[in-house]
Amino acid sequence: MTLTLHVNGRDHVITSDPDTPLAYVLRDELKLKGTKLGCGLEQCGACAVLVDGQAVLSCVSSAASFAGRDINTIEAVGETDIGRRVQAAFVAQSAAQCGYCTAGLVIAATSLLGRHPLPDDTAITEALTPHICRCGSHPRVLRAVKQAAET
Amino acid sequence: MSLDAHPLIADWIGTRDGRLLIRTGKVDIGQRISTALLQIAHEELTVPYELIDIAAVRTGESPDEGITSGSNSVEQSGNAVRRASATLRGLLIADAAERYGGEKSDWIVEGGALHLPGTNHRLLVTEMIKDTHLACPIDPEASIAQGHGGTLPAPPMRGLTAMTAGNYTFVHDLDLPGMLHARVIRPPHAKARLKSIEESAIQRAEAKGLRLIQDGSFLALIGPKEWPVVEGALKLSAACDWDIGDGIPEIDVFGHLTTAKAVGRFLVVDGTPQQGPVPDLPSGHNFKARYERPYQMHGALAPSAALAQWDGEKLCVHTHSQGIYPLRESMADSLGLDKNQVEITHVPGSGCYGHNGADDAALEAALIALAMPAVPILLKWTREEEHCWEPYAPAMVVELAATMERGRITAFSAEAFSDTHRGRPRPGPNRAGPSKQLANRFRLEPIAPNSAQPNMGRHAGMHRNLDPIYDFANKRLVKNLVTGLPHRTSAMRTLGAAANIFAIESFMDEMARIDGSDPFAIRRAHLSDPRAVAVLDALERQVAELPGLPATDGRGIAYAQYKNQMTRVGICVDVSANDRAEIRLNHCVIVADAGRVIDADGLVAQLEGGFLQAASWSLYEKVVWNRDGIQSRDWDSYPVIRFDNIPAIKVIVLDRPDERSVGAGEASPGPTIAAIANAIFDATGIRMRRMPFRPDDILRQAVSE
Structure with missing residues (x-):
């Protein structure tokens, strides 16, 4: 039985082994390289994607487990109003240094604002704590999420 | 150093497709050197940002600026590009005056063009450069744009929009036709060597279209799709028999x-x-x-990676190394090639904060590529490899x-x-x-x-x-x-300055406490540098505006000037400690003097980032090992700072437009560690003289006191 994934608004028939973690299918087969791999252990958040609007880590769970779900990667985030606002706020706040954690954080923020249009500090912290940033852009990311919520 | 080795304008500046092209040997590792260079070129030549490119950093094309380290990029590459641009501006003005008349001093350079007021003469800088002989020496005394010659606000950080859209290319994202993915199969620890591999396991891998590359105990698996290589490497690893020797010394x-x-x-x-x-x-x-x-550990968010391709004559390597020219020589020597047969191109990796696995991954990718002529090889380390094998x-x-x-x-x-x-x-x-x-x-x-x-x-x-x-x-x-210690070591952000400033600035706090004096006063009493005193004065004014400290909280300050000659930084940190000795960072104030400010926002970002990395070193980080190898193998066994312990940070930069610009990427970590230790003492009465300051470390220290 072939696996079909609904990614960024389109159905894709997947030829990779369905047990392959989703991130590898996105990057290697669908050539969506924006989703990053940082640990392969669901510890760092770099691989977050939107699944039915929720931020989900994609580096461990099999591609097959996402069948029938609506998957959106960083490449498609700018197609929603919230996603665009988050991206613009990250740029406005210079909320990155090396940028490797950025895609995961934009996904996490987009997911959060979809659930809580005006999140308080605790909700923002909770949403972002699964994500590691080693460059120390945290204060800027926190400001960016607030700016995106307020615009 | 940069100007001496590369004294011509053409070494640093050119044009391509009607655009200004800036060459540098310094690589952008998230510290925004490319943004700063863009701004410098704009300040001197006034060409709009959108018409300036920063060339890829590649051996044979870019100036050899050694290693991007030591917070030297603005001083070295920045100074070279500034002097080259300023010399060029002088040449262009002289040329314009000669061709169209007017005194040189009458010509105005603005908006990327030369203009003689009262005439219609308007000459585009990018057009004029095409006809200018650039292979002429840079005048190190060329007058530079006073104040901020450019008319535009600071440029946006290069690559930022692409980063938020997922289309900024890291070396991990390179994808060439016919490319194979590779993973190294590592021994259990650095002392182990291969005895044998089960032949049947190799055959099973080959049956799946994978191939083992071997050079002694260096083993790698390659294949066309990434995940089967990852899985296959794990399986082959289990089929290896290693001579583990005496293991890693379990010493204090x-x-x-x-x-x-x-x-x-x-x-x-x-x-x-x-x-x-x-x-x-x-x-x-x-x-x-x-x-x-x-x-x-450096603990880069992205495990190291490299792409290598060998065509039988030339080895092309894409790497996130901080030193492409030194790496080229080392790789050529390692592989028995002439250095002109090796071309190394820098492609961004994640932030590295020093010498991580980048250079090692580059050589490993090359070893595999040499065994597979004409095939591009993309090697990636795993999280566990980066944690266990980086220096x-x-x-x-x-x-x-x-x-x-x-x-x-x-x-x-x-x-x-x-x-x-x-x-x-x-x-x-x-x-x-x-x-x-x-x-x-x-x-x-x-x-x-x-x-x-x-x-x-x-x-x-x-x-x-x-x-x-x-x-x-x-x-x-x-x-x-001291040598002969258990682990391979190398350069990490600030080198010895982190421990030395931790020691000296903790000591100053201890002296103040013994003397019953104020931590600002005791420092000022021993400082004759007016710029240092100005930093401390500004910090004290800022601290006075912080909210009052509850009894369970503590405040600590520290001051340092990186290498005693670069950026001056004063830091104050407010912490609270609960009854389990968990430390929360509440407020942080950073005051810095980095001389003339170029990219103000980039400077602040470096100071904040240095603070947070050092806060992570202070509160969380410590490599653990035993006889069987490194036990800090992932982000659970080697925790780092996360979004749940980020203080409110205020950064004040004292701009000194008439002073030399100095780097700031390593200025804040040292004082950060001491300020946190001093704040913990203020909150708890416990003096932490060994990093990190985790709850069990603090409780152990409390008992021993």
Whole structure:
């Protein structure tokens, strides 16, 4: 039985082994390289994607487990109003240094604002704590999420 | 250094497709050097940002600027691009005046064009450059744009929009036709060597379209799709039989960082180690303390990676190394190639904060590529490999002794102890470069690591910032190189400055407490540099505006000037400690003087980032190992700071438009560690002299006191 994934608004028939973690299918087969791999252990958040609007880590769970779900990667985030606002706020706040954690954080923020249009500090912290940033852009990311919520 | 080796305008500036092209040998590792260079070129030539490109950093094309390290990029590359641009501006004006008349001083350069007021003459800089002989020497005295010559606000950080859209290309994202993915199969630890691999396991891998590449104990698996390579490497790893020898020594490293174990001892005078006898510590000091930092890792968010392709004549490597020219020499030597057969191109990786696995991954990708001519090989390390195999920041001890009389420090001794901070593959005697590259140790004809040589440069290695910035009488400073310790070590952000400033600035706090004086006052009393005093004054004013401290909270300050000659930084940190000794960072104020400010937002970002990385070192980070190997194998076993402990941070930059611009990427970590330790003491009465300050460390220290 072939696996079909609904990614960024389109159905894709997947030829990779369905047990392959989703991130590898996105990057290697669908050539969506924006989703990053940082640990392969669901510890760092770099691989977050939107699944039915929720931020989900994609580096461990099999591609097959996402069948029938609506998957959106960083490449498609700018197609929603919230996603665009988050991206613009990250740029406005210079909320990155090396940028490797950025895609995961934009996904996490987009997911959060979809659930809580005006999140308080605790909700923002909770949403972002699964994500590691080693460059120390945290204060800027926190400001960016607030700016995106307020615009 | 940059200008001496590359003295021509053409070395730094050119045009391509009607656009200005800036060349640099410094690579952008998230510190925004490319944004700063863009701004400098704009300030001098006024060409709009959207018409300026920064060329890819590639051997044979880019200026050789050694290694991107030491917070030197703005001073070296920035200065070179500024002088080249300023010289060029002078040439263009002279040319315009000659062709169209007018005095040179009448011509105005603005908006990327030369204009003679009162005429219609408007000459585009990018057009004029095409007809200008650029192979002429840069005038190091060329007058530079006064104030901020450019008319545009600071440029947005290069690549930022792409980063938020997922289309910024990291080396991990390279994808060429016919490319194979690769993973290395590692031994259990650095002392292990391969005995055998089950033949049937190799056959099973081959049946799946995978192929094993072997050079002695260096093993790698390659295949067309990434995940089957990852899985296959795990399976093959289980089929390997390793001679594990005696394992990794399970020693207390701090017990080995002593005078008795030192292989080299040097008196340090004015920041520079001296040959000759080291005087004994005089007796009579009324204060002694020992400060310790464990092995810590760079912990890049992205495991190291590299792409290599060998066409039988030339080896092309894409890497996130910080030093493409030194790496080229080391790789050519390792592989028996002429260096002109090796072309290395920098492609961004994640932030590295020093010498991580990048250079090792580049050689490993090349070893595989040489076995697979014409096939592009993309090698990626796993999270576990990066944690276990990157070269760590060495464990370090700083022993202080001092005499204080009536609030004045009248004698001061500091001795630093550590293994080398210099593990980069730089060319040197005895195949120094290859001896530092990981894979070479495991090959059939191995290149063993050289014994570490002491770094005798000013404020280099472990003695960076060992010399206190204060006016202490009777200083005795000693560098002690200790080798033969359990782990490979190399350069990490600030080198020895982190431990030295932690020690000196904790000591100043201890002195203030003993003396009953104010931590600002005791520092000012020993500082004659007015810019240092200005930083402390500004910090004190900012601190006065912080919310009042509850009884369970604490406040600590620290001050340092990186390498005693670069950015000056004062930091205040407010923390709270709960009854489980968990430390929360509440507020942080950073005041900095980096001379003339170029990219103000980038400068602030570096200061914030340095603070947060050092806060992570202070509160969380420590490499753990045992006989079986490294046990800090992921982000659970090696925790780092996360979004749940980020304080409110305020950064104040004292702009000094008439002073030299100096780098700031490593200015804030040292004082951060001490400010946090001092704040913990203020909150708890417990003096933490060994990093990290985790709850169990603090409770253990409380018991021992």
